[in-house]
Amino acid sequence: MGRLAILGALHEEIADLLAAMDPGAATFRIAMRDFHVGTLWGTPCVIALSRIGKVAAAATACIAIQEFKASRVIFTGLAGGLHADVEVGDVVVASAVMQYDMDARPLFGRHEIPLLGRERFDADPALGRLLQDSAALFARSPAAMPAAGAARRPPKVHHGLIATGDVFVNDIEYAQRLRQALPEALCLEMEGGATAQVCYEFGVPFALLRVISDRADHAAKSDFTDFLVNLARVYSAGILAPLLQSGALRQA
Ligand code: ADE
Numbered sequence: 085m086g087r088l089a090i091l092g093a094l095h096e097e098i099a100d101l102l103a104a105m106d107p108g109a110a111t112f113r114i115a116m117r118d119f120h121v122g123t124l125w126g127t128p129c130v131i132a133l134s135r136i137g138k139v140a141a142a143a144t145a146c147i148a149i150q151e152f153k154a155s156r157v158i159f160t161g162l163a164g165g166l167h168a169d170v171e172v173g174d175v176v177v178a179s180a181v182m183q184y185d186m187d188a189r190p191l192f193g194r195h196e197i198p199l200l201g202r203e204r205f206d207a208d209p210a211l212g213r214l215l216q217d218s219a220a221l222f223a224r225s226p227a228a229m230p231a232a233g234a235a236r237r238p239p240k241v242h243h244g245l246i247a248t249g250d251v252f253v254n255d256i257e258y259a260q261r262l263r264q265a266l267p268e269a270l271c272l273e274m275e276g277g278a279t280a281q282v283c284y285e286f287g288v289p290f291a292l293l294r295v296i297s298d299r300a301d302h303a304a305k306s307d308f309t310d311f312l313v314n315l316a317r318v319y320s321a322g323i324l325a326p327l328l329q330s331g332a333l334r335q336a
Contacts, residue, residue: 092161
């Protein structure tokens, strides 16, 4: 049976899942990263902290697949909201992911991944549905309410395009330019597009779950830090833990 890889860029995004791994779990250090191999509520898993950015995420995904036989990859973490309807505290599940900073023109089209002939990588629909359903249950639970403060409404669960680039966006003009160039993109982050490309090249199903910590504007640094410290664990425990406990991610 293949393992489920659960990857995150920062400790807070995977901490509760790590703590819930069975006592027999083992840790292997490869390429300056720890890969935790064991089971989570009966599902064989490998959990790893990728660190931040596209190269870090790609290296981590490669090792999870090649060394630890991951047969599905879920990347989880925070993101900056781009679309007008995407507020702090909302959840975005990717339908597809793209690398907004890829630009090999005039050799290739804008955003086209050279020699792969594509700009976007689709997320696995079945994994995406499970994440959306679990996120929707969480969004209606009392645990989600502290996150509703700024938005003054319960968190929404969105499904759509996520944009990846090697930039922490802390600049409203930069965010505005991205919004105009990519009106479909719901949020931006720094790892999903790279992980998706590696999964595509290996033929491994991929899913991406992002919680909106900031609006990529001048307040992004402090909003992101507050969210990371106070709420990132609430979300991962509230969305991923029940999904794993339900057994829906176990494979025959
Ligand atoms: N992840 C969370 N917030 C982000 C931002 N503003 N820019 C890039 N990645 C992020």
